[in-house]
Amino acid sequence: MVSGGVSKFAKARPDATFQKIVKESFDYAMNDVPKLKHSMIDGSVVSYFSDHFTRQLMAGIMAVDYLGLCPKPNKRIEGGGATGGLCFQAGWEAVASGRMNVCAAFGFETMSRVPTWKGNEFIALASDVNFDYPVGGFYSGYYAMMVNRHMHEFGTTVEQLAMVSVKNHMNAYGNPYAQKRRKLTIADVRNSAMVAYPLTLLDICVMSDGAATCILADEETAFKLTDHPVKITGVGTGTDMMRMSDRPHGEVLLAPNEKKSDYRNLKYPGVHSFRAGRSAGLQAYKMAGITDPLKQLDFVELHDAYTSSEIQTYEDLALCKYGDGGKFVEAGYPFMPQIDYGMKLPKKGALPVNPSGGLIACGHPVGATGLMQAVFAFWQIQGSIKKHYGSPELQLKKANRGLIHSHAGTGTYVTVSIMERGW
Amino acid sequence: MAKKNPSKRPAASSKFEEPMTGTTVFNVPLPADLKALKGTSPIVVKQPYNIEYLHSYGQDSPFFAGLSNKKLLGTKCPKCDYTWATPRLACTQCGGETDWVEIPQTGRVHTFTTCYFGGEEFLKETPFHLVLVEFDGVDTLLLSRLLGPAQPEEIKIGMKIKAKFRRNSQLKPTDVYFVPA
Ligand SMILES: [Zn+2]
Numbered sequence: 001m002v003s004g005g006v007s008k009f010a011k012a013r014p015d016a017t018f019q020k021i022v023k024e025s026f027d028y029a030m031n032d033v034p035k036l037k038h039s040m041i042d043g044s045v046v047s048y049f050s051d052h053f054t055r056q057l058m059a060g061i062m063a064v065d066y067l068g069l070c071p072k073p074n075k076r077i078e079g080g081g082a083t084g085g086l087c088f089q090a091g092w093e094a095v096a097s098g099r100m101n102v103c104a105a106f107g108f109e110t111m112s113r114v115p116t117w118k119g120n121e122f123i124a125l126a127s128d129v130n131f132d133y134p135v136g137g138f139y140s141g142y143y144a145m146m147v148n149r150h151m152h153e154f155g156t157t158v159e160q161l162a163m164v165s166v167k168n169h170m171n172a173y174g175n176p177y178a179q180k181r182r183k184l185t186i187a188d189v190r191n192s193a194m195v196a197y198p199l200t201l202l203d204i205c206v207m208s209d210g211a212a213t214c215i216l217a218d219e220e221t222a223f224k225l226t227d228h229p230v231k232i233t234g235v236g237t238g239t240d241m242m243r244m245s246d247r248p249h250g251e252v253l254l255a256p257n258e259k260k261s262d263y264r265n266l267k268y269p270g271v272h273s274f275r276a277g278r279s280a281g282l283q284a285y286k287m288a289g290i291t292d293p294l295k296q297l298d299f300v301e302l303h304d305a306y307t308s309s310e311i312q313t314y315e316d317l318a319l320c321k322y323g324d325g326g327k328f329v330e331a332g333y334p335f336m337p338q339i340d341y342g343m344k345l346p347k348k349g350a351l352p353v354n355p356s357g358g359l360i361a362c363g364h365p366v367g368a369t370g371l372m373q374a375v376f377a378f379w380q381i382q383g384s385i386k387k388h389y390g391s392p393e394l395q396l397k398k399a400n401r402g403l404i405h406s407h408a409g410t411g412t413y414v415t416v417s418i419m420e421r422g423w
Numbered sequence: 424m425a426k427k428n429p430s431k432r433p434a435a436s437s438k439f440e441e442p443m444t445g446t447t448v449f450n451v452p453l454p455a456d457l458k459a460l461k462g463t464s465p466i467v468v469k470q471p472y473n474i475e476y477l478h479s480y481g482q483d484s485p486f487f488a489g490l491s492n493k494k495l496l497g498t499k500c501p502k503c504d505y506t507w508a509t510p511r512l513a514c515t516q517c518g519g520e521t522d523w524v525e526i527p528q529t530g531r532v533h534t535f536t537t538c539y540f541g542g543e544e545f546l547k548e549t550p551f552h553l554v555l556v557e558f559d560g561v562d563t564l565l566l567s568r569l570l571g572p573a574q575p576e577e578i579k580i581g582m583k584i585k586a587k588f589r590r591n592s593q594l595k596p597t598d599v600y601f602v603p604a
Contacts, residue, residue, distance in 0.1 A: 014465040055472055115443060121542030130483050131509050134595045135566050136553045137542040144536035145555055152534070152580045197537040197575040245509050245555055245564035271534060271555060271564070 001230045001419065002036065002102075002217050004375030005029035009179045009210035009363035012112035018048070018059060018211070019066035022108050025213040025368075026067050029104075029375075035225045036215065042100035043073035047087030047107035048367035049080060052122040054110060063108065073100070080126050081305060083107060084212065084370025085406020085415030089235050091216045092417070101221045108211035109365035119207050126409045128243050140204055140306070142244065142410050144196035147308035150272040151198075156311060156326035158198045162189035163329045163343070164307035165202045165360060170341055172357025174393035177372075179208055179363035185342070189307075203307040208363030212371035214378070219422075227423060228382045233401075234290070234418035236283025238276030240269070244410045247271065253278045255318035256291040262321055274309075274411030277316030281416045284403070285318075288418040294319050294351055298399050299380060300334075301373040303407035303414075304358040310334075313405060317416070319351060336394070355380060355394050370406030370415065377402040377419050445469060482512045485523055490599050491592035497526040497561060508558055508565040526561050528586040529604055533557040533564050537575040552578060554601060568600040 005028030007013075007021045016024075030036060044067075046060040056062070060076035073094075077087040084107045091105030111119055124137035132142075150156050166186060172178035189202040222229035241247050249267035253275065254260065269275035281293075290296045300317070304310035311325035320328040328334065332345025334353030356362055356376040359369060379388045381402055385395035400421045407414045451466065480487055489496035498521035499506040500514035506524065514521050533555040541549050552569040570587075572578050583604035592598045 014467055016465075052472075055470070115440070115543070117540070117543040117546050120540070121544055124542045128509075129478070130480055131486075131596050132566050135568060135597055136538055136551065137545055138538050138540070141536050141538040141541070141553050144538075145534045145553060148536060148580070149534035149555075194537075194539050196539065199536075241515070243509055243566070245566050246507065246511070246515075247563075249562070 001214055001232065001374065001378050002222050002225045003029040003033040003215040004213060004378045005032065006177050006212045006372050006375050007210050008177050009208040009365055009372070011179065011206070011208065013110065013209040014112070018054065018108045018110045019063050021110070021209065022063040022106050022211040022213070023066055025211045026104065026106055029213045029215050033215065033225045036102070038068065041069060041072070041102050041104050043094060044069050044104040044106065045075055045077055045087050045090040045094065047077040047083045047371070048109055049078060049083045050109070050122055050366065052125070053113060053119070055113070063106065067104075069104065079413040080408030081303065081364075081366055082370060082406040082408035082413040082415050083367045084372065085404065085417070086237070086370070086413065087367070088214055088371055088374050088404070088406075088417060089237060089415055091214060092232050092235060095216050095218050102215065102217045104213060104215055105371060106211065106213040107367035107371045109367045110209045111207040111365060112209050116207065132243055138196065139409075140196040140199055143306045143308055144199045146244065146271050146312070146410065147199065147306070149270065150308065150312060153266070153272050154323035154326065158190060159186050160311065160326035160329050161198070161203055161307040162186040164304065164310045165189045166341060166343070167329070167335050168304060168354050168358040168360040169202075170339060171336055171355055171394065172361030174389060174391055175357050175362065176389055178357045178361045179206060180361045181357070182361075199306060199308065205305045205359040205364040208365040210363060210365035210368045210372070212368040212375055214371050214374050222422065228384075229422040230378050230381045231420045231422035232417055233420050234284035234286070234288030234416075236280035236285075236287070236416045238279030238283070238414045240274070240276040240411050242409065242412050244271045247275065252322060253282060255282060256285070257318060258321065266322060268322075272312070273322060274312055274316050274407065274414060276411045276414040277313055277405070277407065277416070278318075280405075280414040281317045284416040284418050288420075290418065293317060293403070296401065297351060297403050298401050299355055299377070299396055300351065300353045300403045300405065301356060301377050302353060302358070302403075302405040303369070304354055304360050305364060305407070307360065309407065310353065310358070313407070314353070317403065317405065336396075338393070352396060355396060370404070373404040373406065374417070374419070377404050381419055381421050443469065483510060486510050487594045487598070490588060490596075491594060493588040495526050495528055495586055495599060496523050498522060499524045506561045507563045508556070508561045509563060527558045530556040530558040530584060530601075532569070532578060532580055532582045532584060534580060535569065535575070535578045554578075554584070556584065556601060566596075568597060569602070570600055571602045
């Protein structure tokens, strides 16, 4: 990866159509590598999630033509909430296969065109319309059922969930791209409106208008364009059954740092864990040569559409054992070392998760989200946070290797990509 | 959990919902100097998007016929014995075709939630409880509504529940719902 750009995620961008929002992020990425000429781009991949939100079929090609990338190759990538992560990997595939030397991967979503509750209905159409949507059609409800089971299996608490919200909102304070920058307490999170028991408004990400672009290149071209390229050393993509009611209650997919005896009585994945996340993580770790992710990763940008799914994802990514996700946040591992959260955190900063503020604070314009994570991780590894955020507050001292994680519909598609300092 | 409204009076709203209504206008001004056009405020128009589908339940149809006859039907693989509470005609274990079977009308709460908001279609029904139901002898779960408890605190994982059927079938999965057994 040689460059990236993000439009500021906002609740509504009536001033621009999706093409212009994409172009803002694309131009930012292009301007960041002046040696990259438009003519050097061999093709592109584009992502957006919902045709309902755009009310425009083939919106992808309209972004491509606006960027002047015709008649070069392009295709649209879609996979629910993981759309952006899948697009990032499709761009990687185009370069890794040798088909392109330089590929632009960009994505967007414009969700403000309908009221929030209609938007929730559109999103819920990404659940089985024969059996699931008509019963209650509400994603927050689905995730709430998953975390209630997680609490039952492992003793996870609502205060532990709230700590994730406090962390991510506070991190976003230093990120000018974030939609919500707030200093919160655990009590604030618990006292906000109940949406789906036990998840409150502040446990849940918000809808956004936004776009993000990543420019990917082969190694030789990358070093011609920049002295500080980031290498993608591992990719993994997992899937699971759309209806979470159908998922098996079997054996854990073991990470290299786990033993079968760790999970004698655990029925897996059930509805408490995301098997697709574990599958994607294991593939990416194997490819990148990672056997102890907690020690070998410097930071993680993961898909925290819900505080609960952040905790579940710590476990899927084997940052801790299944069941220990709540304790992991309580001990402070995923917090930033340099930020004061107003809490006692003995292991603070051991492995910062969502230094950018994540989806909860940055927003979740679905087709852009996974690419946004890649851009934030890219800047973190380059050490260029100050340049792009205008303040060094969120720059980690050691950020040589990061993990990005994108997640769809109760864990149906999950992508994990490992990014490392390339120079 | 903290009770933020001890007085039981509804709290006054602190913000306006963005309206979906506007004002009818028949003309907008245009400056003589075209250079000023880039400063034009965005023009937002309201457009309807209503579609009716003839949605077929396809091979899942017997489930809905079962509900209207007060039967809960799942499917079972004759080779693997694997049984689905939410039916599917293809066995994901062996790829073979499954058979329709009746599943028990009593089960347990595997997990639950109470939705205080929802997609627009269901907003008027909130708050309501969702449950994933587990059944003896069945390998997978069923998503349904739970009626009876007033508050989520009254619902316990593992609690026994039983199926009830709507008298007038709507041929929807909500033709069945559960109540405490
Ligand atoms: Zn079978």
